[in-house]
Amino acid sequence: MTITSAIAPLELNNPLALETLLNTMYQAIKTKVAHFKKDDVIMIGIHTGGFWIAEKLYEKLDITAPLGSLNISFYRDDFTKIGLHPEVKPSQLPRGLDDKHIILVDDVLFTGRTVRAALNEIFDYGRPASVTLAVLLDRGGRELPIYAEIIGQKVTLEPGWQIKLCGPEPLKLVQNKC
Amino acid sequence: MISKNIQLDEQGRLKHFLSIEGFKRQHLVSILDAAEPFANVHEQAVKKVPLLRGKTIVNLFFEGSTRTLTTFELAAKRLSADVLNININTSATSKGESLLDMLHNLEAMHCDMFIVRHSQSGAAHLIAQHVSPHISVINAGDGCHSHPSQAMLDMFTIRRHKKEFSDLTVVIVGDILHSRVARSQIHALNTLGVTEVRVVAPKTLIPTKIETLGVHVYHDMQTALVGADVIIMLRLQKERMQGALLPSENEYYHQYGLSEKKLRYAKLDAIVMHPGPINRGVEIASSIADGPQSVILEQVTNGIAIRMAVMSQTLGRSSGGNV
Numbered sequence: 001m002t003i004t005s006a007i008a009p010l011e012l013n014n015p016l017a018l019e020t021l022l023n024t025m026y027q028a029i030k031t032k033v034a035h036f037k038k039d040d041v042i043m044i045g046i047h048t049g050g051f052w053i054a055e056k057l058y059e060k061l062d063i064t065a066p067l068g069s070l071n072i073s074f075y076r077d078d079f080t081k082i083g084l085h086p087e088v089k090p091s092q093l094p095r096g097l098d099d100k101h102i103i104l105v106d107d108v109l110f111t112g113r114t115v116r117a118a119l120n121e122i123f124d125y126g127r128p129a130s131v132t133l134a135v136l137l138d139r140g141g142r143e144l145p146i147y148a149e150i151i152g153q154k155v156t157l158e159p160g161w162q163i164k165l166c167g168p169e170p171l172k173l174v175q176n177k178c
Numbered sequence: 179m180i181s182k183n184i185q186l187d188e189q190g191r192l193k194h195f196l197s198i199e200g201f202k203r204q205h206l207v208s209i210l211d212a213a214e215p216f217a218n219v220h221e222q223a224v225k226k227v228p229l230l231r232g233k234t235i236v237n238l239f240f241e242g243s244t245r246t247l248t249t250f251e252l253a254a255k256r257l258s259a260d261v262l263n264i265n266i267n268t269s270a271t272s273k274g275e276s277l278l279d280m281l282h283n284l285e286a287m288h289c290d291m292f293i294v295r296h297s298q299s300g301a302a303h304l305i306a307q308h309v310s311p312h313i314s315v316i317n318a319g320d321g322c323h324s325h326p327s328q329a330m331l332d333m334f335t336i337r338r339h340k341k342e343f344s345d346l347t348v349v350i351v352g353d354i355l356h357s358r359v360a361r362s363q364i365h366a367l368n369t370l371g372v373t374e375v376r377v378v379a380p381k382t383l384i385p386t387k388i389e390t391l392g393v394h395v396y397h398d399m400q401t402a403l404v405g406a407d408v409i410i411m412l413r414l415q416k417e418r419m420q421g422a423l424l425p426s427e428n429e430y431y432h433q434y435g436l437s438e439k440k441l442r443y444a445k446l447d448a449i450v451m452h453p454g455p456i457n458r459g460v461e462i463a464s465s466i467a468d469g470p471q472s473v474i475l476e477q478v479t480n481g482i483a484i485r486m487a488v489m490s491q492t493l494g495r496s497s498g499g500n501v
Contacts, residue, residue: 071215074227083191083494084229090215124224 012173021136021152022056028150029057029103029134036101040129042094044068046118049107049165053136056171057105065100068093075117097126103150107165109135112146137163137173184306192491194306196317197324198365206369210334212487217480219256229490230259233290237263238305239318240296245454245478246318246328250293253485262289278308285310290493292316299323299358314492316485322358328453329362331484333370335477336408339449343370349402349444350375350393351434352412352461355383355423359453360412361391368392378402379434382423399434403443411436411452411462427460436462441471449473 011017033041042065045054051069058067073088104118115133122128134150139157157163163175185200187193192205219227235254239247247263254261264284281292291314294302299321306315319325333343340346348367354360354377367375368391377388378396389395396402403409414430424430431437436450450462450472458464467474 074215074219074229079229079494084212084490087211088215090218120228124222124227126223 012175015170015172018171018173022053025053025134025136025150025152026057026060029061032132032150033061033063033101033103038062039064040099040101041065041103042068042097042100042128043103043105044070044093044118044122046104046106046114047071047089047091049136049167050105052165052167052171053107054105055168057134065094070104070118070121072114072117072121075121077113077117091121093122093125097122097128099127099129102128102131103134104131105134107136108163109133109138109146109148109151110141112142112144115146116144136165139163184303192488194302194315194317195326195488195492196302196306196315198326198329198362198369199324201369203369203371206330206333206366209330209484209487209491210337212491213330213334213480213483216256216486216490217483219486220482226256226258228258230254230257230493233257233259233493234288235259235261235291235293235489236284236289237261237293237318238266238295239263240266240294240301241319243295243318245481246295249478249481250316250318250327250485253482253489256482257486257489259290259489277305281305281309285313289313291489293318295319297321316488316492319358322356323361325358325362325453326366327481327485327488328359329366330488331477331481332359332363332410332451332453333366334480334484335451335473336449338476338480339473340407343367343372346372346407347374347376347405348372348408348410349406350377350410350412351399351402351436352379353383353415354379354388354412355385356415357412360410363410364391364393376402376406380424380430399440400443403440406444406448409436409441409444409448409450411450411456413453413455414457414460431460435460436466438463438465441466447471451477454478 041063043054043058043063045051045067047069054067069092071089071091073085102122106114119131122131132150133148135148136152138148138151138154160178161175162178163173166172166174185194185196219225237247237250251261251263292305293316294305295318300323301320302315302317309315317324317326350360350363364375375393376396377384377393378399381397384395448471450466452462452474454474456462456467458467466472
Protein backbone atom coordinates (compact mmCIF):
# COMPACT_ATOMS: atom_id res chain seq x y z
CA MET A 1 0.00 0.00 0.00
CA THR A 2 1.27 3.47 -0.83
CA ILE A 3 1.22 5.73 2.21
CA THR A 4 0.69 9.40 1.47
CA SER A 5 -0.07 12.47 3.48
CA ALA A 6 -3.57 13.97 3.42
CA ILE A 7 -2.48 17.59 3.31
CA ALA A 8 -2.86 19.52 0.05
CA PRO A 9 -1.88 21.72 -1.64
CA LEU A 10 1.75 21.99 -0.56
CA GLU A 11 2.46 25.19 1.35
CA LEU A 12 6.05 25.94 0.43
CA ASN A 13 6.52 28.89 2.74
CA ASN A 14 5.06 27.26 5.79
CA PRO A 15 7.79 25.51 7.80
CA LEU A 16 5.10 23.45 9.53
CA ALA A 17 4.23 21.89 6.17
CA LEU A 18 7.71 20.34 5.96
CA GLU A 19 7.37 19.10 9.54
CA THR A 20 4.07 17.50 8.61
CA LEU A 21 5.62 15.73 5.64
CA LEU A 22 8.54 14.49 7.75
CA ASN A 23 6.11 13.25 10.39
CA THR A 24 4.09 11.39 7.78
CA MET A 25 7.30 9.70 6.60
CA TYR A 26 8.40 8.98 10.17
CA GLN A 27 5.13 7.27 11.06
CA ALA A 28 5.19 5.17 7.91
CA ILE A 29 8.83 4.12 8.34
CA LYS A 30 8.22 3.28 11.99
CA THR A 31 5.34 1.00 10.99
CA LYS A 32 7.45 -0.54 8.22
CA VAL A 33 10.55 -1.32 10.30
CA ALA A 34 8.47 -2.75 13.16
CA HIS A 35 8.34 -5.94 11.07
CA PHE A 36 12.12 -6.25 10.98
CA LYS A 37 14.73 -7.12 13.60
CA LYS A 38 16.17 -3.85 14.91
CA ASP A 39 19.74 -4.74 13.94
CA ASP A 40 18.69 -5.61 10.39
CA VAL A 41 17.55 -2.10 9.46
CA ILE A 42 19.84 0.36 7.68
CA MET A 43 18.81 3.85 6.66
CA ILE A 44 20.58 5.46 3.71
CA GLY A 45 20.04 9.03 2.48
CA ILE A 46 20.87 10.05 -1.09
CA HIS A 47 23.31 12.99 -1.17
CA THR A 48 22.45 15.80 -0.58
CA GLY A 49 18.72 16.46 -0.05
CA GLY A 50 17.85 12.86 0.70
CA PHE A 51 20.57 12.73 3.33
CA TRP A 52 19.22 15.86 5.07
CA ILE A 53 15.75 14.25 5.25
CA ALA A 54 17.27 10.97 6.42
CA GLU A 55 19.15 12.80 9.22
CA LYS A 56 15.86 14.20 10.57
CA LEU A 57 14.13 10.83 10.41
CA TYR A 58 17.09 8.90 11.83
CA GLU A 59 17.15 11.15 14.93
CA LYS A 60 13.66 9.99 15.88
CA LEU A 61 13.86 6.35 14.83
CA ASP A 62 15.49 3.63 16.89
CA ILE A 63 18.00 2.26 14.37
CA THR A 64 21.29 0.76 15.61
CA ALA A 65 23.36 0.90 12.40
CA PRO A 66 24.90 4.30 11.61
CA LEU A 67 23.11 6.44 9.02
CA GLY A 68 24.46 5.89 5.51
CA SER A 69 25.10 8.56 2.91
CA LEU A 70 25.00 7.66 -0.77
CA ASN A 71 26.52 9.78 -3.52
CA ILE A 72 25.39 8.44 -6.87
CA SER A 73 27.66 10.63 -9.06
CA PHE A 74 29.69 7.65 -10.27
CA TYR A 75 26.53 5.73 -11.20
CA ARG A 76 24.64 8.42 -13.12
CA ASP A 77 23.45 7.58 -16.62
CA ASP A 78 24.27 11.06 -17.92
CA PHE A 79 28.00 11.17 -17.07
CA THR A 80 29.03 11.38 -20.72
CA LYS A 81 26.58 14.28 -21.19
CA ILE A 82 27.27 16.36 -18.11
CA GLY A 83 30.70 15.16 -16.98
CA LEU A 84 32.00 14.62 -13.49
CA HIS A 85 30.72 16.93 -10.82
CA PRO A 86 33.76 18.77 -9.49
CA GLU A 87 32.90 18.23 -5.83
CA VAL A 88 31.78 14.68 -5.35
CA LYS A 89 31.67 13.60 -1.72
CA PRO A 90 32.38 9.94 -1.08
CA SER A 91 29.55 7.59 -0.16
CA GLN A 92 29.61 6.47 3.47
CA LEU A 93 27.69 3.26 3.93
CA PRO A 94 27.62 1.07 7.06
CA ARG A 95 29.61 -2.13 6.61
CA GLY A 96 27.77 -5.30 5.65
CA LEU A 97 24.63 -4.59 3.63
CA ASP A 98 24.05 -8.29 2.99
CA ASP A 99 20.61 -9.49 4.20
CA LYS A 100 19.74 -6.09 5.67
CA HIS A 101 16.50 -4.16 5.16
CA ILE A 102 17.38 -0.81 3.67
CA ILE A 103 15.26 2.32 3.94
CA LEU A 104 16.46 4.46 1.04
CA VAL A 105 15.57 8.12 1.51
CA ASP A 106 15.42 10.89 -1.11
CA ASP A 107 13.88 14.34 -1.22
CA VAL A 108 12.06 14.48 -4.56
CA LEU A 109 11.13 11.48 -6.71
CA PHE A 110 10.74 12.43 -10.37
CA THR A 111 12.09 10.39 -13.32
CA GLY A 112 13.43 7.57 -11.12
CA ARG A 113 16.92 7.76 -12.64
CA THR A 114 18.57 8.80 -9.37
CA VAL A 115 16.98 5.83 -7.60
CA ARG A 116 18.10 3.49 -10.41
CA ALA A 117 21.67 4.72 -9.90
CA ALA A 118 21.35 4.41 -6.12
CA LEU A 119 20.15 0.80 -6.38
CA ASN A 120 23.08 -0.08 -8.63
CA GLU A 121 25.53 1.46 -6.17
CA ILE A 122 23.94 -0.27 -3.16
CA PHE A 123 24.26 -3.64 -4.89
CA ASP A 124 27.96 -2.98 -5.46
CA TYR A 125 28.28 -2.87 -1.67
CA GLY A 126 26.27 -6.01 -0.95
CA ARG A 127 23.00 -7.92 -1.36
CA PRO A 128 20.33 -6.48 0.92
CA ALA A 129 17.21 -8.46 1.87
CA SER A 130 14.99 -5.58 0.78
CA VAL A 131 15.07 -1.90 -0.22
CA THR A 132 12.18 0.40 0.65
CA LEU A 133 12.10 3.80 -1.02
CA ALA A 134 10.92 6.71 1.12
CA VAL A 135 10.61 10.19 -0.40
CA LEU A 136 9.50 13.58 0.84
CA LEU A 137 7.73 14.46 -2.40
CA ASP A 138 6.60 12.41 -5.38
CA ARG A 139 6.10 14.70 -8.35
CA GLY A 140 5.22 11.97 -10.88
CA GLY A 141 6.86 11.93 -14.34
CA ARG A 142 8.52 8.54 -13.95
CA GLU A 143 10.70 7.32 -16.84
CA LEU A 144 11.56 4.01 -15.17
CA PRO A 145 9.53 1.36 -13.33
CA ILE A 146 10.39 2.68 -9.87
CA TYR A 147 7.99 3.48 -7.07
CA ALA A 148 8.16 4.81 -3.53
CA GLU A 149 6.35 2.91 -0.80
CA ILE A 150 6.61 5.80 1.63
CA ILE A 151 5.73 9.30 0.40
CA GLY A 152 5.46 12.57 2.35
CA GLN A 153 3.17 14.00 -0.27
CA LYS A 154 2.35 13.71 -3.97
CA VAL A 155 2.58 16.99 -5.84
CA THR A 156 1.79 18.14 -9.36
CA LEU A 157 4.01 20.79 -10.92
CA GLU A 158 3.38 22.97 -13.96
CA PRO A 159 5.49 21.92 -16.96
CA GLY A 160 8.97 23.50 -16.86
CA TRP A 161 8.98 23.90 -13.07
CA GLN A 162 11.08 22.05 -10.56
CA ILE A 163 11.02 21.70 -6.80
CA LYS A 164 14.08 21.17 -4.67
CA LEU A 165 15.08 20.99 -1.07
CA CYS A 166 17.56 23.58 0.21
CA GLY A 167 19.45 23.07 3.45
CA PRO A 168 20.76 21.69 5.64
CA GLU A 169 19.69 24.34 8.19
CA PRO A 170 16.96 25.33 7.86
CA LEU A 171 15.47 22.85 5.42
CA LYS A 172 13.29 24.61 2.91
CA LEU A 173 11.43 23.55 -0.22
CA VAL A 174 11.96 25.88 -3.17
CA GLN A 175 10.03 25.88 -6.42
CA ASN A 176 11.46 27.51 -9.53
CA LYS A 177 11.52 27.40 -13.31
CA CYS A 178 14.13 25.09 -14.86
CA MET B 179 57.21 24.60 -21.93
CA ILE B 180 53.92 23.04 -22.92
CA SER B 181 51.27 25.64 -23.68
CA LYS B 182 48.14 25.72 -21.59
CA ASN B 183 45.92 25.44 -24.64
CA ILE B 184 46.67 21.88 -25.58
CA GLN B 185 45.82 20.49 -22.12
CA LEU B 186 42.51 22.33 -21.83
CA ASP B 187 39.68 22.44 -24.37
CA GLU B 188 37.95 25.62 -25.60
CA GLN B 189 35.73 25.65 -22.50
CA GLY B 190 38.72 25.36 -20.16
CA ARG B 191 38.11 21.71 -19.30
CA LEU B 192 40.84 19.13 -18.87
CA LYS B 193 41.48 17.42 -22.21
CA HIS B 194 45.02 16.05 -21.96
CA PHE B 195 47.20 15.70 -18.88
CA LEU B 196 50.77 16.15 -20.06
CA SER B 197 52.55 18.38 -17.57
CA ILE B 198 51.86 20.36 -14.40
CA GLU B 199 53.02 23.52 -16.18
CA GLY B 200 50.12 25.49 -17.57
CA PHE B 201 47.73 24.64 -14.75
CA LYS B 202 46.59 27.09 -12.13
CA ARG B 203 46.06 26.31 -8.48
CA GLN B 204 42.33 25.71 -8.90
CA HIS B 205 42.97 23.13 -11.64
CA LEU B 206 45.25 21.11 -9.38
CA VAL B 207 42.92 21.43 -6.38
CA SER B 208 40.04 20.26 -8.56
CA ILE B 209 41.96 17.08 -9.46
CA LEU B 210 42.83 16.49 -5.79
CA ASP B 211 39.19 17.00 -4.77
CA ALA B 212 37.96 14.69 -7.51
CA ALA B 213 40.32 11.97 -6.30
CA GLU B 214 38.93 11.93 -2.73
CA PRO B 215 35.79 9.86 -3.39
CA PHE B 216 37.71 7.50 -5.69
CA ALA B 217 39.97 6.62 -2.75
CA ASN B 218 36.95 4.86 -1.17
CA VAL B 219 35.93 2.69 -4.13
CA HIS B 220 38.08 -0.21 -2.94
CA GLU B 221 35.84 -0.46 0.16
CA GLN B 222 32.93 -1.65 -2.00
CA ALA B 223 32.28 -5.38 -2.32
CA VAL B 224 32.42 -4.78 -6.08
CA LYS B 225 35.57 -2.65 -6.31
CA LYS B 226 34.54 -0.63 -9.35
CA VAL B 227 32.19 2.12 -10.50
CA PRO B 228 30.54 2.25 -13.94
CA LEU B 229 31.72 5.76 -14.86
CA LEU B 230 33.84 4.89 -17.93
CA ARG B 231 31.90 1.84 -19.09
CA GLY B 232 32.30 1.48 -22.84
CA LYS B 233 35.50 3.56 -23.01
CA THR B 234 38.72 2.01 -24.28
CA ILE B 235 42.00 3.07 -22.73
CA VAL B 236 45.36 2.11 -24.24
CA ASN B 237 48.54 1.89 -22.20
CA LEU B 238 51.43 2.76 -24.51
CA PHE B 239 54.52 2.16 -22.42
CA PHE B 240 57.68 2.56 -24.47
CA GLU B 241 59.68 2.37 -21.26
CA GLY B 242 59.56 -0.19 -18.46
CA SER B 243 57.28 0.35 -15.48
CA THR B 244 55.55 -1.75 -12.85
CA ARG B 245 53.88 0.66 -10.43
CA THR B 246 52.75 3.28 -12.91
CA LEU B 247 51.50 0.80 -15.52
CA THR B 248 49.70 -1.32 -12.93
CA THR B 249 48.04 1.60 -11.19
CA PHE B 250 46.92 3.15 -14.50
CA GLU B 251 45.50 -0.22 -15.51
CA LEU B 252 43.77 -0.70 -12.15
CA ALA B 253 42.42 2.86 -12.22
CA ALA B 254 40.91 2.28 -15.66
CA LYS B 255 39.44 -1.06 -14.61
CA ARG B 256 37.96 0.37 -11.41
CA LEU B 257 36.20 2.91 -13.64
CA SER B 258 34.88 -0.02 -15.74
CA ALA B 259 36.83 1.01 -18.86
CA ASP B 260 38.37 -1.58 -21.17
CA VAL B 261 42.16 -1.54 -21.10
CA LEU B 262 44.69 -2.52 -23.73
CA ASN B 263 48.34 -2.87 -22.78
CA ILE B 264 50.45 -2.64 -25.91
CA ASN B 265 53.70 -4.51 -25.65
CA ILE B 266 55.97 -2.18 -27.58
CA ASN B 267 58.78 -4.71 -27.86
CA THR B 268 56.61 -7.09 -29.88
CA SER B 269 54.50 -4.42 -31.63
CA ALA B 270 54.82 -3.36 -35.24
CA THR B 271 56.95 -0.34 -34.29
CA SER B 272 59.74 -2.85 -33.82
CA LYS B 273 59.06 -3.86 -37.46
CA GLY B 274 59.61 -0.30 -38.60
CA GLU B 275 56.08 1.13 -38.31
CA SER B 276 56.24 4.78 -37.32
CA LEU B 277 54.78 5.91 -34.00
CA LEU B 278 52.13 8.04 -35.67
CA ASP B 279 51.08 5.20 -37.97
CA MET B 280 50.64 3.00 -34.95
CA LEU B 281 48.54 5.69 -33.24
CA HIS B 282 46.32 6.10 -36.29
CA ASN B 283 45.76 2.34 -36.30
CA LEU B 284 44.73 2.42 -32.65
CA GLU B 285 42.43 5.35 -33.42
CA ALA B 286 40.85 3.30 -36.19
CA MET B 287 39.97 0.76 -33.48
CA HIS B 288 37.96 3.50 -31.71
CA CYS B 289 40.10 3.91 -28.62
CA ASP B 290 39.37 6.88 -26.34
CA MET B 291 42.55 7.50 -24.38
CA PHE B 292 46.29 6.91 -24.66
CA ILE B 293 48.44 6.67 -21.56
CA VAL B 294 51.99 7.28 -22.76
CA ARG B 295 55.36 6.62 -21.18
CA HIS B 296 58.46 7.28 -23.24
CA SER B 297 62.16 7.83 -22.63
CA GLN B 298 62.11 10.91 -24.89
CA SER B 299 61.04 14.21 -23.32
CA GLY B 300 57.99 15.62 -25.11
CA ALA B 301 56.73 12.28 -26.49
CA ALA B 302 53.26 12.50 -24.93
CA HIS B 303 52.98 16.11 -26.06
CA LEU B 304 53.82 15.13 -29.63
CA ILE B 305 51.20 12.38 -29.56
CA ALA B 306 48.57 14.74 -28.11
CA GLN B 307 49.18 17.11 -31.03
CA HIS B 308 48.52 14.40 -33.58
CA VAL B 309 45.56 12.43 -32.21
CA SER B 310 41.92 12.92 -33.24
CA PRO B 311 40.02 15.55 -31.25
CA HIS B 312 37.99 13.05 -29.20
CA ILE B 313 41.09 11.29 -27.84
CA SER B 314 42.73 12.26 -24.55
CA VAL B 315 46.41 11.69 -23.84
CA ILE B 316 47.89 11.27 -20.38
CA ASN B 317 51.63 11.54 -19.83
CA ALA B 318 52.87 8.67 -17.66
CA GLY B 319 56.44 9.97 -17.74
CA ASP B 320 58.51 11.43 -20.57
CA GLY B 321 62.31 11.38 -20.40
CA CYS B 322 63.63 13.81 -17.80
CA HIS B 323 60.75 16.21 -18.40
CA SER B 324 57.54 15.43 -16.59
CA HIS B 325 55.52 12.84 -14.66
CA PRO B 326 52.40 14.80 -13.73
CA SER B 327 50.23 11.99 -12.33
CA GLN B 328 53.06 11.00 -9.96
CA ALA B 329 53.33 14.60 -8.77
CA MET B 330 49.58 14.77 -8.22
CA LEU B 331 49.46 11.54 -6.22
CA ASP B 332 52.27 12.97 -4.11
CA MET B 333 50.30 16.20 -3.57
CA PHE B 334 47.25 14.09 -2.65
CA THR B 335 49.31 12.12 -0.12
CA ILE B 336 50.77 15.33 1.36
CA ARG B 337 47.32 16.92 1.64
CA ARG B 338 45.94 13.86 3.45
CA HIS B 339 48.66 14.23 6.10
CA LYS B 340 49.30 17.95 6.26
CA LYS B 341 46.03 19.62 5.19
CA GLU B 342 47.33 23.11 4.25
CA PHE B 343 50.03 23.46 1.61
CA SER B 344 50.77 27.05 2.58
CA ASP B 345 52.46 26.10 5.87
CA LEU B 346 54.82 23.50 4.45
CA THR B 347 58.54 23.21 3.88
CA VAL B 348 59.23 20.39 1.45
CA VAL B 349 62.69 18.94 0.84
CA ILE B 350 63.43 16.92 -2.29
CA VAL B 351 66.60 14.87 -1.97
CA GLY B 352 68.67 13.13 -4.60
CA ASP B 353 68.98 12.82 -8.33
CA ILE B 354 67.19 16.02 -9.36
CA LEU B 355 69.09 16.09 -12.67
CA HIS B 356 67.46 13.01 -14.14
CA SER B 357 64.17 13.21 -12.26
CA ARG B 358 60.98 14.04 -14.17
CA VAL B 359 59.19 13.37 -10.90
CA ALA B 360 61.13 16.15 -9.15
CA ARG B 361 60.38 18.65 -11.93
CA SER B 362 56.66 17.93 -11.79
CA GLN B 363 56.68 17.99 -7.98
CA ILE B 364 58.42 21.38 -7.90
CA HIS B 365 55.83 22.87 -10.30
CA ALA B 366 52.94 21.34 -8.35
CA LEU B 367 54.25 22.39 -4.91
CA ASN B 368 54.84 25.97 -6.02
CA THR B 369 51.48 26.17 -7.82
CA LEU B 370 49.77 24.95 -4.64
CA GLY B 371 51.64 27.60 -2.66
CA VAL B 372 53.92 25.81 -0.20
CA THR B 373 56.16 27.98 1.97
CA GLU B 374 59.42 26.64 0.62
CA VAL B 375 60.73 23.93 -1.69
CA ARG B 376 64.32 22.84 -1.09
CA VAL B 377 66.34 20.57 -3.30
CA VAL B 378 69.43 18.86 -2.00
CA ALA B 379 71.97 16.82 -3.98
CA PRO B 380 75.59 16.79 -5.02
CA LYS B 381 76.40 19.51 -7.55
CA THR B 382 76.65 16.93 -10.33
CA LEU B 383 73.01 15.87 -9.84
CA ILE B 384 71.45 19.36 -9.77
CA PRO B 385 70.55 20.93 -13.12
CA THR B 386 71.88 24.42 -13.76
CA LYS B 387 69.45 27.28 -13.16
CA ILE B 388 67.09 25.05 -11.15
CA GLU B 389 66.54 28.11 -8.90
CA THR B 390 64.42 29.63 -11.66
CA LEU B 391 61.76 27.01 -10.88
CA GLY B 392 61.38 28.55 -7.41
CA VAL B 393 63.51 26.28 -5.23
CA HIS B 394 66.34 26.75 -2.77
CA VAL B 395 69.40 24.66 -3.53
CA TYR B 396 71.33 22.87 -0.78
CA HIS B 397 74.32 20.58 -0.95
CA ASP B 398 74.41 19.70 2.74
CA MET B 399 71.57 17.40 3.65
CA GLN B 400 71.45 18.09 7.38
CA THR B 401 71.07 21.83 6.84
CA ALA B 402 68.37 21.24 4.25
CA LEU B 403 66.35 18.96 6.53
CA VAL B 404 66.02 21.45 9.40
CA GLY B 405 62.32 22.30 9.81
CA ALA B 406 61.16 19.99 7.00
CA ASP B 407 57.50 18.88 7.02
CA VAL B 408 57.83 16.62 4.00
CA ILE B 409 60.93 14.77 2.78
CA ILE B 410 60.82 13.36 -0.72
CA MET B 411 63.62 10.92 -1.51
CA LEU B 412 64.40 10.25 -5.15
CA ARG B 413 65.79 7.10 -6.65
CA LEU B 414 69.34 7.17 -7.95
CA GLN B 415 68.65 6.61 -11.64
CA LYS B 416 71.60 4.49 -12.59
CA GLU B 417 70.11 3.71 -16.02
CA ARG B 418 70.12 7.38 -16.96
CA MET B 419 73.61 8.18 -15.70
CA GLN B 420 76.35 8.77 -18.17
CA GLY B 421 79.81 9.70 -16.99
CA ALA B 422 81.21 9.92 -13.50
CA LEU B 423 78.52 11.86 -11.65
CA LEU B 424 79.08 10.08 -8.33
CA PRO B 425 82.11 8.73 -6.51
CA SER B 426 80.32 5.58 -5.21
CA GLU B 427 76.98 4.39 -3.89
CA ASN B 428 78.43 4.08 -0.39
CA GLU B 429 79.70 7.62 -0.46
CA TYR B 430 76.31 8.79 -1.79
CA TYR B 431 74.46 7.06 1.04
CA HIS B 432 76.82 8.59 3.57
CA GLN B 433 76.20 12.10 2.24
CA TYR B 434 72.63 12.01 0.89
CA GLY B 435 71.00 8.77 2.06
CA LEU B 436 68.18 9.23 4.58
CA SER B 437 69.35 7.64 7.82
CA GLU B 438 67.72 7.70 11.27
CA LYS B 439 70.33 10.23 12.35
CA LYS B 440 69.64 12.65 9.50
CA LEU B 441 65.86 12.28 9.86
CA ARG B 442 66.10 13.78 13.37
CA TYR B 443 66.90 17.17 11.81
CA ALA B 444 63.42 17.34 10.25
CA LYS B 445 60.24 18.11 12.20
CA LEU B 446 59.09 15.28 14.46
CA ASP B 447 55.93 14.77 12.42
CA ALA B 448 57.65 14.98 9.04
CA ILE B 449 56.50 12.42 6.47
CA VAL B 450 58.93 10.54 4.26
CA MET B 451 58.00 9.92 0.63
CA HIS B 452 59.56 8.12 -2.31
CA PRO B 453 58.11 7.62 -5.79
CA GLY B 454 59.63 4.12 -5.98
CA PRO B 455 61.23 1.84 -6.80
CA ILE B 456 63.41 2.31 -3.72
CA ASN B 457 67.06 1.35 -3.50
CA ARG B 458 67.38 0.33 0.14
CA GLY B 459 70.69 1.40 1.60
CA VAL B 460 71.46 3.66 -1.37
CA GLU B 461 69.07 6.60 -0.90
CA ILE B 462 67.07 5.47 2.12
CA ALA B 463 67.61 3.24 5.16
CA SER B 464 65.28 0.23 5.34
CA SER B 465 64.25 1.17 8.87
CA ILE B 466 62.90 4.49 7.56
CA ALA B 467 61.30 3.09 4.40
CA ASP B 468 59.37 0.66 6.62
CA GLY B 469 59.08 3.02 9.59
CA PRO B 470 56.22 5.06 11.07
CA GLN B 471 57.02 8.27 9.18
CA SER B 472 57.08 6.56 5.79
CA VAL B 473 54.03 7.04 3.53
CA ILE B 474 55.62 5.25 0.57
CA LEU B 475 52.97 2.53 0.22
CA GLU B 476 50.17 5.05 0.73
CA GLN B 477 51.56 6.88 -2.30
CA VAL B 478 51.03 3.73 -4.35
CA THR B 479 47.43 3.35 -3.16
CA ASN B 480 46.71 7.03 -3.75
CA GLY B 481 48.09 6.69 -7.28
CA ILE B 482 45.01 4.71 -8.25
CA ALA B 483 42.58 7.37 -6.97
CA ILE B 484 44.48 10.23 -8.65
CA ARG B 485 44.60 8.38 -11.96
CA MET B 486 40.88 7.62 -11.71
CA ALA B 487 40.25 11.34 -11.17
CA VAL B 488 42.36 12.42 -14.15
CA MET B 489 40.79 9.80 -16.45
CA SER B 490 37.26 10.76 -15.38
CA GLN B 491 37.87 14.46 -15.81
CA THR B 492 39.42 14.10 -19.26
CA LEU B 493 36.88 11.61 -20.61
CA GLY B 494 33.88 13.25 -18.91
CA ARG B 495 34.26 16.61 -20.56
CA SER B 496 31.53 16.40 -23.22
CA SER B 497 29.69 19.35 -21.74
CA GLY B 498 30.67 19.42 -18.08
CA GLY B 499 33.52 18.21 -15.90
CA ASN B 500 35.04 21.63 -15.46
CA VAL B 501 38.40 21.74 -13.81
